[in-house]
Amino acid sequence: MEKKTFTEKFDAFMMKDSTFILLVMGAAAAIFSGTYLFIKFGTGAFNEISIVAMLTDGMGSGDYAAAAGFATGFLIARILEGPLVGLMDIGGSLMTGVGIGIPAVFLSMGWKFPFSNFFSALLVGAIIGITIGGIIIIIRKIVPDGMAVGGTGIMMGAGNAVGRYLAPLIIIAAAQYNVYTGIGALIGAAFFYKWEKEMTGGAILGAMILGAIFL
């Protein structure tokens, strides 16, 4: 066998199933530390305002039940679903589960260590990530290969079809919002279509540019 270059080896490593555990570890550490940054400096949480508000409510009142219940429910469902589908949803599992739910559980228990400094936050986040990634890979190994293969073609076909809807939806949304953004999206999409560029980009840029000038 010929010797592989480092790049080829690294490419192969990045495609290994078990490398997933490392990716979840990194992502979870980052998102958990983002929450640490938010608690300490008031900026940096990786979530929507309404969900972050559940955590801030808890920090004010000391009652974390809303954040903990909502977010850990999401986390458990996503961990079960991820390995069956082959795609773990990072919104429910990591951003909401690890970013909001688990911090809420720790804070309600009065466990301050994860938020005492940046490195402890990174460390605790990484451990949470390894655990989640590990559970998902274990479930994946228990459910044997070949199980999912039959449905893949159908799902990938549907997934690809979804993308085509985005450009028309953006033009409709722009038209409903304001006459200038609507005209901009229309012109941008029409030109991009004519130039055989992706219409989505034209619609967004057109709406932004005309909106910025006239609104």
Next chain:
Amino acid sequence: MLEIIICSMVIGALGGGCIAAGAARMFHAPKVQAMGAFRTLGEMNACSGDPIAHFSFGLGFFFSAAASAVAAGALTGEVLHRIVPNWSAASLLVKNKNVEETVWNPRKMMMAGSVIGAVVVVFLNTMAQLIPEKLSLIAQNVLTPATGWLINPVMPAIFWLAAIDAGKVVGLWGTVLGGISALVSGNAVPGIVLGILIGKSAEENGYKNKMVQILIAIVIVMFIAIAYFRGFFGKFV
């Protein structure tokens, strides 16, 4: 201030790199375990390897994320769902238009993602107020409804029709689980996807097969768990 910048750089590089690599693996799912979201996959396919489309899609969400960061310190889920994957893709596609060699490659996406993640997170945590409010407002009012519709009801309808077109067994499982999923979780897509998996497996191996039975059992337990945690049973009162 310096502490925020350093922490943001570490967080952005680490998270951006891992998420971008996970996004590249989505194009190989379910052969390898990926992470991301079906909507991210659909949106990245919508931009179909055009760097301008990937960039402007990410840019729109960058504006709305900036508004949220200024208002409440919440960077929004868009940073990792949309901005990092799409800008990473755009940066790779400028040099090489072949998606199989760029966007589908987890190593290249990880490197691009960590650079972009670091820059985006530092910017949002320190300089978000520099983005004019007007641009954020336009982005929110145009992109939020459009992507909202895409997630529900466009995606469920497309997946549903795909399940129905794949034959009686798949169609029936997709319909039943899709409906249950819409009831308990608010979106039918996870149920339809699982219905396709179960339906295809049952079609190929029969219901006597141990693994088909286990799969059905796991899915039932999962939906009961989701229903419980999301307070579905309380709705009957």
